[in-house]
Amino acid sequence: MEIKKIDFSNPQKSAEYLNITEEEIRKIHNKIVFSYETYLKAYGVKKLWRDDIPTDCTDSEFVSYLDAKELQLIFLYKYLNCFVHKDIVSAFVRKYIKNAAFDQQVRHLGSQNFWYVLNKGVKVPNADITVPSGYNYLVSIEMPNPKAVAEALKRTGRLGARNFEELKMAYGNKCATCGIEEGKKDTRNEGIVVLQQGHMNPRKPLTLDNTIPQCQYCNQTYKDYFVFNEFGRVIAVNNPLILLKSPKTVQDEMITVLLKERENK
Ligand SMILES: [Zn+2]
Structure with missing residues (x-):
């Protein structure tokens, strides 16, 4: 043109x-x-x-x-x-x-x-x-x-975002979980950071209010194992298979915790 x-x-x-x-x-x-x-x-x-x-x-x-x-x-x-x-x-x-x-x-x-x-x-x-x-x-x-737009979103936070691009701006173009910035080199996997749409709750659809920006590294590390809050922190287990990564003793403790919890209800 x-x-x-x-x-x-x-x-x-x-x-x-x-x-x-x-x-x-x-x-x-x-x-x-x-x-x-x-x-x-x-x-x-x-x-x-x-x-x-x-x-x-x-x-x-x-x-x-x-x-x-x-x-x-x-x-x-x-x-x-x-x-x-x-x-x-x-x-x-x-x-x-x-x-x-x-x-x-x-x-x-x-x-x-x-x-x-x-x-x-x-x-x-x-x-x-x-x-x-x-x-x-x-x-x-x-x-x-x-x-x-970026400055306004920093002030209003994620609720002001109308699409994923604006959501990223509300997070300062950083991964909600580890804080690495988009476009920077990631020494953990030697790649350039591209922010992806990460689920907060993996069992719900990926709507904007259920999305946080996450770097490839965090997205691939956490898979669908956990539920995140808006600050990118883990708040619950989503996929119980993650429990199998724990030592047998911890697994036994989990069984005890779960059975006790059920008994009390
Ligand atoms: Zn990250």
């Missing part, structure tokens, strides 16, 4: 790119505010505008109220799903804020303000390409940056 580049490589084109009417800027602002209120606020995405912009002002008055960061986002939105060079973003911002820096820090929109803006080297979703150096890419204004 070819992704369009918005930059200064063609002087005539770049003048066209920069030519966005004040009326359109205001419309894009309204779209961004709507999306923020509807989809993004709950995830801790940062608001880039002030609340005291008078609603009855003219379009040219309106743009004078805008912050540099929002102007960056407005320009990226105008060229949604394109690679947009930071120099042309900076030029756009400086059209409206004369003393703004020549080198606008567009990358902070994603990394610090949690808008879904990709920085250099990051893979574009559903495309086999990464963002070239000097460019940024706005994926959507209706979805927060995955970093914001």
Whole structure:
């Protein structure tokens, strides 16, 4: 898939790119505010505008109220799903804020303000390409940056997760049982950690509320022998065959315990 580049490589084109009417800027602002209120606020995405912009002002008055960061986002939105060079973003911002820096820090929109803006080297979703150096890419204004989702899930915990990917985030992408992180090398089996869907109770279906993320090592070691709690700790035996791994003396104790327990009931 070819992704369009918005930059200064063609002087005539770049003048066209920069030519966005004040009326359109205001419309894009309204779209961004709507999306923020509807989809993004709950995830801790940062608001880039002030609340005291008078609603009855003219379009040219309106743009004078805008912050540099929002102007960056407005320009990226105008060229949604394109690679947009930071120099042309900076030029756009400086059209409206004369003393703004020549080198606008567009990358902070994603990394610090949690808008879904990709920085250099990051893979574009559903495309086999990464963002070239000097460019940024706005994926959507209706979805927060995955970093914001991860942070929100850390706060809300596993109950906020809607799928296994989000469940992993709620656990900080770590095995619930041993704490090893996904993607790291596992010295116990010399593999790279991939978190799997582990049953909490192996006798119940693998629904999200019965799932914990477990590394291959833990998943294969514990098999279906045990029942786990949400913290990845063993709370009961599930498969009695595990008892056969115990020494005869312990097995005898178990029989005694079980018979005594039955007698008492
Ligand atoms: Zn583990």
